[in-house]
Amino acid sequence: MIAIQATNLSKAYGFYRIFEDLSFDILAGECFALFGPNGAGKTTLLRILATLQQPSGGHFSIFGQNGVKEKELVRQSLMVIAHGSHLYEELTGFENLQFALALRGQTIDVKSLKHALDRVGIGAFADLKVRQYSAGMKKRLALAKVVIVKPKLLLLDEPYNALDEAGVTMTNLIIRQTLESEGAVLMTTHDHDKASQVATGGGILQSGKLQLITREQLT
Amino acid sequence: MNRFIRYIQRYKGWFGGAAAICLLVGLYTGLLVSPPDYYQGEVVRIMYVHVPLAHTSLLAYSILFGGSIWFLWKRDPLVDNMCQAASSITALFTGLALVTGSIWAKPTWNTWWTWDPRLVSFAVLLLILAGYMMLRRLVDDPDKQGIYAAVLAIVGGVDLPIIKFSVEWWRTLHQPMSISTRGISISDDLLLPLTFMSLGCWLLFAYMLMVRTQMLYLIELLQAKKGRLLSQTHFSQSAQ
Amino acid sequence: MPFLKTIQWVVWKDLVCELRSRETISSMLFFALIVILVFSFSFSMDQDAARQLIAGIIWVAFAFTGIIGLGKSFSSELQNDCLEALQVSPIPKGAVYLGKVLANFLFILSVEILLFPLFILFFNLDVVAELGLLLLVFFLATLGLSSVGTLFSALTVQIRAREVMLPVLLLPLAVPVMIAAVEATRGILNGDPYSFYSQWIQLLVVFDIIFTVVSFWLFELILDS
């Protein structure tokens, strides 16, 4: 099953073109690592696939649903963890988790929420305001959302930033779990070593073109 | 080149010419042929420029309103250009209607500004348009610029009749009839220049709208072309 | 019903955040207090003059404090890119809009209700008999202000110079609300019969309905385009 199918995607900010005519497929069960120099448009591509921005040209579909016209359907199957942690500083970790799930139309019982927080290793801080969290703890809280929601498509923007060794291991574990349940993962990263532990394929976005690389070339 | 831009280039001259003829006839009949008013004297001739400008600015805003809805529906960048063009021209016409109204008010009511419902409504309209033009400059993302501007234009368009009613009620409450337009009965002498000037102003608006739409489109086209060159050099540089 | 649930959650989130930080309401209250003080310095009023001017002063103070609250409503979502989270979640954006309108409405109305006794105290007004009608005017005008204001708060938060642009865009559009609120409040404080100012209350109702509907439809374009 094809998770992401992009056809001739291009993006321009006014008269400044970031990339043009990108076409690629990502299958379910694949983890695609997107490399490239700063300013090449990795985050922009990820944001377009996350339906946060409109492409200037071309189209893409996620699990067979048009990403431009059927945004609401696409959003149900994907989850994005971007630079901003999407957390409210005044709410506790637990409340943030509750609210994030409510925004997805889900209400989950307290027990499994606590369980998810335990799994990502911040169960002890569940009732602390996010204001007091460290950057790594915020990342972990975001991962807890993935644990509960189990999205079919996971989009990660620089997932390894600000994470300690245990955090990296946990991120990779969660990525593997997503893959096992027939989901797909796309991440942008600079960290070749950490990404190659889980990535099944990848690409280098440079000069507005995407150069695909295989699993063998990655390692 | 876009098909519509080519049509505009081909046919805009007709509109310009027709506007010029109508306005010249209107000016001639208005300034020289029509008699002065019994009460107001020669000052009544300001009406021939003030009233058509006011009408045209309302017509222009309704075109901006319609264009904004159309843009949100079809997302045609040319329509966005047209809306942007219409906003500046509407602002010009509204501003001129206010200025001429103010000049007219001085000899007739002996004051430059009165809180007349129509004057207030036009002032609010001018404020909305100023906000619209500022908003256009302040949106960084060019994709969002047109959408945000269209939203403002639509909300403003829905609001305008309500503003007019509320201001009218408010004035009649506080100053019943002490200052009102002295009854100028529209006789045939007045009707002729008024018709020509109104027609001329509408045609002039159409002509200006065409020219300005063309201008904004061409600016974007040139930028897009330059941008292609720019990003090509950017691509080749980062490839090295 | 997921739509109502979403509204409920958005309101809950805003209220909880506000109750914990007290940023918005306290800044609105202090600003309004300063406005009252400045006005009482600038006009030396006896009771009759006060009754004529008070309606205008009240609504100037309320409008500007309202704008502070409305601006905060979405600029607080910019921290940690929470606005992005609202955008990317698979819920109808209209629910987010209604939730935000409700939250803003509650903030502004509570500030108004806290401030009104101070106005009565500072300007030596007689305590009015028709408190219910006055509350109705506050209710309707605040709803009108927050229905348009929430839309433009979401719009201006994504552009440059947002603190300036919110009042610049909002105040001309809120002219009918301001006029109607001032006139109705004056009528009530003067003890005029209801028929003198009933048209203003009707105007407020019409404005509220029209702009809640229009903004409801347009909000999706602002948040998600």
Added chain:
Amino acid sequence: MTGFYARWGMVGALGLLLVFLTYQDYQTRLSTIPLSGIMSGNTPKEPIRIQGMVKSGTLAGKVEQGEATFEFTEGTVTIPVEYHGPPPENLRELKVMVLKGRWDAEAYVFKAQDTALVNNYGYVAAAYGVSCLTIVLMLFAMSQRVMVLFKEIKESKLYEPEVDSLAKKQ
């Protein structure tokens, strides 16, 4: 390019000509002479226009039939007037107005034949001038910009290919 400027030059010249003709017309037909000016002796033979106020308590005669005498004053100067003409509509005491007629220096009386309202063409001219000037200036700026843009696009040789890229943006 030159055609464009030639066209706008013609428009400008035409505008100036019209303004000049209007001003001439105004001078001959409508402008008034100050009262102090007509006493100096060298007044023209043809009818002139003077502006002033009908002095209070001096209006006499059958105003309704177009026969009246009164004193007319402007500033410190006061002259006697004999009115003989069509029944004036708004000849009243203390009325500021314009009289058309001849100054009879020997009889020291102004023989008026007609009345007119005080002309306030300044306002009219201001209204028309502001409107025309702003509109023409904006139109000129826009048209010139369009012309320059067309030229630039042609010269940059980016004219033909990918012309529909913007139209197909969506």
